[in-house]
Amino acid sequence: MKISNIDAYQIYDSRGFPTLEVEVELENGVSACGLVPSGASTGQFEALELRDGDKTKFRGKSVYKAITNVKEEIAPALIGKSVFDQQKNDLLMIELDGTENKSRLGANAILGVSMAMAKAAAAARGEALFEYLGKGEGNLIPLNEIQILGGGAHAGWATDIQDYLVIAVGAKTYEETLEMTHNIYHTAGELMKKLGKCVGIADEGGWWPDYKDNEEPFEVLMEAIKLAGYEPGKDVAISLDIAASDLYDGEHYRFKLDNKVFTRDEFYDLMSAWCKKYPIISIEDPFADTDFENWKRLQAELGHKVQIIGDDLFTTNIKRIEQGIDQGLANSVLIKLNQIGSVSETIDAIRLTQKAGWLPVVSARSGETEDAFISHLAVATNAGQLKVGSFARSERQVKWNENLRIQRKLGDKARFVGAALYKTIFS
Template identity: 45%
Template sequence: MSMIDAVHAREILDSRGNPTVEAEVALISGETGRAAVPSGASTGEHEAIELRDGDKKRYGGKGVRQAVKNINNIIAKDIEGLDALDQAEIDAALIALDGTKNKSKLGANALLAVSLATARAAATYVGLPLYRYLGGANARVLPMPLMNILNGGAHADNNIDFQEFMVVPVGADSFREALRTGAEIFHSLRAVLKKRGYATGVGDEGGFAPNLRSNEEAIETILEAIINAGFDAGRDCMLALDPAASEFYENGSYVFKKSDGRKLSSEEMVQYWKSWSEQYPIISIEDGMAEGDWNGWKLMTDEMGSRVQLVGDDLFVTNTEFLQRGINEGCANSILIKVNQIGTLTETLDCIELARTNGRTAIISHRSGETEDTFIADLAVATNAGQIKTGSLSRTDRIAKYNQLLRIEEDLRGAGRFPGRSAFYQISQPAQDAAASNGRNQKKARAAKNK
């Protein structure tokens, strides 16, 4: 029987040493599923509410014992006896039980833990891998990894304004080769930083977090690492950014308060990104404008949306209401998908489907506070999303997802497909070629400088 027999939750620690929720769902037949919930450092204003205890004497107020109690004492009683194979029914019951728009009563962390654990239990019950259970027979696309190898912003205690600098191995012909490319560049970057006398400690997501002279130096250092690793910047590997602009948006201006203190208007911020995209081999920019700056987003999309993937994270918070507004107003051409921003699996899948039917890419993403849970790896393949963000090439909480994707690729054998450049299907091939040529131009300029 696939009916839910018991639900149990506990408080565990995430990758930053902060408490988070883990839930287990047991079926009458004996199968179980377990899931742990991540949490973010830079969060969107409209994200579903993560319930914290607020007791400053315990974990600095970040305990989740109340969320755990909500699962064990309230949610468990409500969903025991329901069919785990009916994910939509389970999630609808969770949403109704909470009764708030932002899941603030029981906590999105409580609801999500149960939602994901239920899916795992159901997959075990039917004897299928999680990705196959969620996605069906057509789940076969391995995602292009966007690997965050240099951290700044809210993810690191350094002087870099922008949160994530990523490498994207567009020239790889398999996920395994893409992972190798990223790993070799990561180690090359360590060597470059050491040679320049910079620290090689890592940030929350496993990327290096040095104090550089400028935001531009972050890009140039990564390009040097790509070349030193034996890859062609632009052809083999491109760049992606997550500036997390909401974090440095103050009173209608973008303020580079961690670096040179400059203050830019929305129009100037768009021109800044446009200049970077014309100078460097950049294929994707996430949260290049602040979440409340819809006019800025519209301007950026009009100026750059035909040749750069423009990803809304804080702008959309994995919520169909905000995504639909973005579609209607022509803001962004891609969405970042974070399961804990919305709080249930069904709502997450609905958001991915809305993006796809409107010609927008969906990138499955981790959070800065992660666990060893690998659910998002399976979710990326299940939905044929084509892209994933799950950190750098260090820290087991990040590597766990990459290793799960290696297992899935092996399991798929010849049926699996790695998208390569087609992962960015909303960007035309000529536009991608133009961005790639920026990498070659940078290489020539570097060679001339070193003569």
């Protein structure tokens, strides 16, 4: 099962921006494609997404350099190699790039090849992708974290907070998480339209809000949960993605919507107060990726009852996750393939997180494709949680739908533990 050809093409993500599709073909005729996602709110420690920067072509967003790197450098190095040597082949590409953040060849070029190799290997063995990646040990259907209101860089800064999400903590089955979210999502939309608070749909499918401050969305979300027939905190909990690095200037945190400036202590007090006032079970990037002191404080105060997720803080990077574990900065890591740039490194990051007793949350990006790779990744690694945006738009729904298919394929082997997974980190 040796690699016979690798090709790459420019396609378009859910925002209409160029991205890569890479095709890997094997000597036996089997082929598979990897489609690379793209983020809008990116952390400073992420691997580099290589774009051309030529303003005359796709306003600088084209990816022809990355495509050339796949065809002229990566392909010659990998053709003739066994497709089953995922880790070895990924390492070869990393060494070929030769930079700390994959900036020479581009993390998007390397990731596209890495994803396509994994899918081709699975196909060659006649296995589903989750079976191949998990070596037959993955069977945990993830608990969904689903956006209801979009803000921040995903909705033209309609709110300073990036995501207001829900987690169906009372659900007994995967299907029930989808039904509960469906009811809340559409109830929230009807309520917002009635109140004149809805502008449209944000990048990830959540409602694009029109609010006077960053706390008003809580009241609408709480009301939507109740109107949908659920009890906040018991049936459905709130999750937040603050994306605080976007709000921090190195000294102060700033809310443009509220026209407020916070010292680091004041912003800590606000995050802590919200977690106590509302049924918040999970909070992502509550502080900037350099504000370690506040991360430590929040984990020490609330880490026994709130999932504290590092996204920009860790960027799926082994070294940064190790630092976070050593310093007690959080209790959960957001996992994004294109933050680190290869499949094997992503799986290593998940395993490190789990070994520490922390919870991984496999996540999509705001610029997504129709590829459901991360649905398989979440099940393969028994990650337990999946975050792909809202309950609308096909590039989001394809991930939720794929988990239904995976569950059917697993049959009696499928497990769903729901909110019980939080017992790992909650004392």
